[in-house]
Amino acid sequence: MNPSLILASGSPRRKELLEQVNVPFTVHVSKVEEVIDPSHTPSEAVMSLALQKAKDVAESYSDALVLGADTVVVQHNSILGKPKDEQQAKEMLRMLSGQTHQVLTGVALVQNEQIITFYEQTDVTFYPLKEEEIARYVQSGEPMDKAGSYGIQGLGAIFVKEIKGDYFSVVGLPLSRTVRELEKIGFHYTM
Numbered sequence: 001m002n003p004s005l006i007l008a009s010g011s012p013r014r015k016e017l018l019e020q021v022n023v024p025f026t027v028h029v030s031k032v033e034e035v036i037d038p039s040h041t042p043s044e045a046v047m048s049l050a051l052q053k054a055k056d057v058a059e060s061y062s063d064a065l066v067l068g069a070d071t072v073v074v075q076h077n078s079i080l081g082k083p084k085d086e087q088q089a090k091e092m093l094r095m096l097s098g099q100t101h102q103v104l105t106g107v108a109l110v111q112n113e114q115i116i117t118f119y120e121q122t123d124v125t126f127y128p129l130k131e132e133e134i135a136r137y138v139q140s141g142e143p144m145d146k147a148g149s150y151g152i153q154g155l156g157a158i159f160v161k162e163i164k165g166d167y168f169s170v171v172g173l174p175l176s177r178t179v180r181e182l183e184k185i186g187f188h189y190t191m
């Protein structure tokens with residue numbers, strides 16, 4: 001029998017993605033404060049944050065399989081998380097304008113003592129953005145809960161010139177890889 005799967009995330013996107021492919025799960029949002037260890041590389045940072053979220057929730061459920069995830073944008077060696085305010089959202093979008101950045105999503109699967117972590121990296125290239133376009137986009141409110149201050153699945157789609165890698169990882173969860181990793185540890189998936 002499958003263990004019950006718990007998504008340790010408040011991200012509506014991660015929930016929608018698992019629902020899209022009929023993975024059965026429930027949600028328990030972790031209360032971990034997201035602090036990036038400055039000694040970590042971006043891939044270490046996303047896997048570590050994903051693991052902290054999963055472990056936090058796993059403490060309340062023995063035997064369940066808990067999935068945590070974390071997404072960041074990397075540009076010119078800086079890690080961009082969610083913007084603190086509109087000003088910072090504008091600054092991030094100016095940094096991304098006309099350039100290629102990386103989106104990394106780390107995933108952690110925790111069941112009792114068993115832990116698996118992995119990440120996916122996607123390259124995203126933006127068209128040059130006009131200041132006025134940035135201002136209007138920030139005004140829409142869409143950037144405020146998203147790493148790098150944009151949502152590829154929303155209005156932010158019009159900024160994107162090219163993408164190399166998993167689209168779903170940019171949205172918050174590398175879906176096909178996640179299902180494969182779940183199967184490897186004995187979670188049987190039926191479409």
Ligand SMILES: Cc1cn([C@H]2C[C@H](O)[C@@H](COP(=O)(O)OP(=O)(O)OP(=O)(O)O)O2)c(=O)[nH]c1=O
Binds near residue numbers: 009029072
């Ligand atoms: C780049 C990008 C990010 N995002 C989102 C995915 C994540 O929800 C968010 C990054 O924040 P995260 O800290 O990874 O996740 P979260 O705070 O939304 O949820 P939780 O910590 O409870 O799991 O940015 C998009 O929705 N679209 C995009 O194009």
